[in-house]
Amino acid sequence: MAAPTPPTDAELDTYIKIRYALIGIDLSTLPEEDPAAPMDQARVMANARSTVRQEVQYSDYVPDQQAHAAVLYPAPFAVWTGEYKP
Amino acid sequence: MTVDLPQDSAGSPAPPASAPGAGSVRAGRPAPSSESSQPQDLAVDRRWFLSRMAAVWAAAGAGVAVGGTVLASPAMATGGGSGGGPSWAGAYARTIRRAALEDPTELTVSEAAAAFRRGKLRPVDLMEAYLDRLGRYEEIYKAFLWRPTNAQLLAAARRVRIDSRSTPLAGIVTAEKDNYYTKGIPTTAMSPVYAGFVPEYDSTVHARMKAAGAIMMGKAAMGPLASGRARLPDGTATTVNAWTPDDIRYSPSGSSGGTATAVAGRLSTSGTGTQTGGSITSPSQAQNLTGLKPTFGRASLYGIVPLTFTRDHPGPLARDAMDAAIMLQSFAGPDRNDPRTLGMPPVPNLVKAASVYTHGGKPKVRWATTVGYPPDFLTGANAEILPMRQSLLDALAKVGCRVKEIPYPADWDLLSGLSSTAGEATNMFLPFLRKDVSLFSDRLPGFLNGMFRSSDNYMKMLQARYQFLRLVLDQIFDKCDVFLTGTVFDGIGLPLIAFPYGMGVDTTTGLPVPRGTTLGAPPFGEERLLAVVAAYQAVTDHHLRRPPDPTPPAAAGARAFSAPYKVPSDYDATDET
Numbered sequence A: 001m002a003a004p005t006p007p008t009d010a011e012l013d014t015y016i017k018i019r020y021a022l023i024g025i026d027l028s029t030l031p032e033e034d035p036a037a038p039m040d041q042a043r044v045m046a047n048a049r050s051t052v053r054q055e056v057q058y059s060d061y062v063p064d065q066q067a068h069a070a071v072l073y074p075a076p077f078a079v080w081t082g083e084y085k086p
Numbered sequence B: 001m002t003v004d005l006p007q008d009s010a011g012s013p014a015p016p017a018s019a020p021g022a023g024s025v026r027a028g029r030p031a032p033s034s035e036s037s038q039p040q041d042l043a044v045d046r047r048w049f050l051s052r053m054a055a056v057w058a059a060a061g062a063g064v065a066v067g068g069t070v071l072a073s074p075a076m077a078t079g080g081g082s083g084g085g086p087s088w089a090g091a092y093a094r095t096i097r098r099a100a101l102e103d104p105t106e107l108t109v110s111e112a113a114a115a116f117r118r119g120k121l122r123p124v125d126l127m128e129a130y131l132d133r134l135g136r137y138e139e140i141y142k143a144f145l146w147r148p149t150n151a152q153l154l155a156a157a158r159r160v161r162i163d164s165r166s167t168p169l170a171g172i173v174t175a176e177k178d179n180y181y182t183k184g185i186p187t188t189a190m191s192p193v194y195a196g197f198v199p200e201y202d203s204t205v206h207a208r209m210k211a212a213g214a215i216m217m218g219k220a221a222m223g224p225l226a227s228g229r230a231r232l233p234d235g236t237a238t239t240v241n242a243w244t245p246d247d248i249r250y251s252p253s254g255s256s257g258g259t260a261t262a263v264a265g266r267l268s269t270s271g272t273g274t275q276t277g278g279s280i281t282s283p284s285q286a287q288n289l290t291g292l293k294p295t296f297g298r299a300s301l302y303g304i305v306p307l308t309f310t311r312d313h314p315g316p317l318a319r320d321a322m323d324a325a326i327m328l329q330s331f332a333g334p335d336r337n338d339p340r341t342l343g344m345p346p347v348p349n350l351v352k353a354a355s356v357y358t359h360g361g362k363p364k365v366r367w368a369t370t371v372g373y374p375p376d377f378l379t380g381a382n383a384e385i386l387p388m389r390q391s392l393l394d395a396l397a398k399v400g401c402r403v404k405e406i407p408y409p410a411d412w413d414l415l416s417g418l419s420s421t422a423g424e425a426t427n428m429f430l431p432f433l434r435k436d437v438s439l440f441s442d443r444l445p446g447f448l449n450g451m452f453r454s455s456d457n458y459m460k461m462l463q464a465r466y467q468f469l470r471l472v473l474d475q476i477f478d479k480c481d482v483f484l485t486g487t488v489f490d491g492i493g494l495p496l497i498a499f500p501y502g503m504g505v506d507t508t509t510g511l512p513v514p515r516g517t518t519l520g521a522p523p524f525g526e527e528r529l530l531a532v533v534a535a536y537q538a539v540t541d542h543h544l545r546r547p548p549d550p551t552p553p554a555a556a557g558a559r560a561f562s563a564p565y566k567v568p569s570d571y572d573a574t575d576e577t
Helices: A009-023 A040-061 A074-081 B046-062 B098-102 B109-117 B125-142 B150-160 B206-209 B259-264 B281-288 B321-332 B352-353 B383-396 B412-417 B424-435 B436-452 B455-475 B488-493 B526-539 B553-558
Strands: B145-148 B173-177 B215-220 B272-274 B291-295 B313-318 B357-359 B362-364 B370-372 B403-404 B482-484 B497-506 B512-520
Touching: A009 A040, A009 B436, A040 B436, A040 B455, A074 B281, B046 B259, B046 B455, B109 B321, B125 B150, B125 B173, B145 B259, B145 B370, B150 B215, B173 B206, B173 B259, B206 B215, B206 B272, B206 B321, B215 B259, B259 B272, B259 B281, B259 B313, B259 B526, B259 B553, B272 B321, B281 B291, B281 B497, B281 B512, B291 B321, B291 B526, B313 B321, B321 B352, B321 B497, B357 B526, B362 B526, B383 B403, B383 B497, B383 B512, B383 B526, B412 B455, B455 B488, B482 B526, B488 B497, B497 B526, B512 B526
Parallel strands: B173 B215, B173 B272, B370 B403, B370 B482
Antiparallel strands: B145 B215, B272 B313, B291 B313, B291 B497, B357 B362, B482 B512, B497 B512
16 A cells, blocks of 8 residues: 655644644744744744654654563562552 | 563563672672672662653653652662761861862862861851852853842851751852742743742752752853753853853853853852753763762752653752762752652762772772773764873773773664653643743744654653663663763663863864763662762862853953854754753
8 A cells, every 4th residue: 555645844734733723822922934033933833844754753663562661579569559568 | 673681580671690680789890898888779679770760751641649659669678879878977078279278269069168167268258259259250151040149148158157067068159050949039940931930939959958058159040941051032142151251152051051150160169950851961061060960769859840750850060079979968869749759779878989989099999890881982082082082991990990892782872862852841831832932932842842742652752761771771781880971861860970071172162171971870870970980080180170260341352252142043952951
């Protein structure tokens, strides 16, 4: 099966702005584009697009499904239940 | 991707042959005969630490507390380390440098405490010396955001009584990073997000330092919300590096940069910082200091403006290993207000660990120690750094360390790179982001982007951290006791110490600047780190160098670069959080 077409910048912008709107983030207090300003909307959007694309790359990491947190013997559960008192 | 580990019969990773498991003791390389105790990193079960950190990371997601009874350290039962609890016996310098007595701002904590105790100096004398420097140079250094009045500081110094119950911090002047809560005193983390915030209580660290007798010179400037160099919301840099006071372009580093400038510029004797990704070790390296980032949970984060739940650490920026030990000794240990500190092994005698140990009349490392270095430590060094690194290894060998190249385990880059802070900072600051994103200024993207992290990727990040910690414990610290590494240990809670090892030249300003390096250890390896650096500092003098004084404000025209300087838009604060 062919891989889906990667989204365009414009499609990502729509996604990002909807996410901001859903969570209650308003970028309008920033200038739209002003390189002299400490931050502007254009830079926020460019950074967000990069982050979203990078997030997808996390999928390339496949942890060992059998890996588990080291557990001391007796297990912490035995401490929680009071069965074992260190 | 998997990480293969030897398994013991219980299914947990078995400790390598030369590394400590549950209650085991390293064999094969005996400690010097006159030193029978072992450092705490050998007394603590590393599987317990893996389990503990996994619980902390899980708690970050679940919003539950990690308490003392849930995962109490097995070492609690028997103690560990070089002797339980604070003991200040070795904290007082046997000899005090003459130059330091002539200019008390030169004194280390250890020297000043000894001078107080022997009646050679009064706390008020020390304070007057600092206030004199502040009056002349703080306008240039801009190390502090807030200070008590001179009258208040002098009165505090006059109130100090030095007696047999005093700690070595009694009457010592400290700089505290502005993200530590201070009751009734503005605490802003140098960000508009916290503008006008005046805490109603002290952070645990600040309270403990006050109780130990330290006098806070002021709230130190810092990278806004603990990232990068100190700067105003419009990006204008404020604090200078104490080594280049006449040229603001060379960064003081961050985010604990104000503290570093205060300590290096002799506006305070020692200070506090926080580290999420290099914020203690990086400014320490940039300003010729010894900075100690302890094991996660060793010191309380209660009352410190958070950046993350899982990888923030408080720690000292000091002038040498002994001062770092005195500082951490004064504020480390369990705090019922921070469950991440509960159930830990007891704080060992860090001062003793940092005391210079001699064998045959020569300084030697206190415990038999193998110093590991990665393959690129020498091969990846440039022409300036390479001789420093070779000299460092030679000096470490001279004080009795075994020095050994350790290959990076497979997947080192992948696993260390996956341990980012994205998501956690968003979580902490979402209410402020909703209020007004412009409050975050140039740091905004770093705080916003966490909302694009999916839950499956966050889980992957936590799993990667776990795998990375396991990798480090089983494939690095099975071969050495300390490892020359960097900020990759922040995400997995392991202790780090930064210390100076030479001088270089900054390529932008052409000015001579200090160079430092960072040494990491397994869980609760603070004693080991202090012992190695104390021995190294006993045979070298890098830590004793002091920067030039600034050109006085009246002659500002003579300064190399004094115009308002904006941090470049491509400034990367990745390793300075």
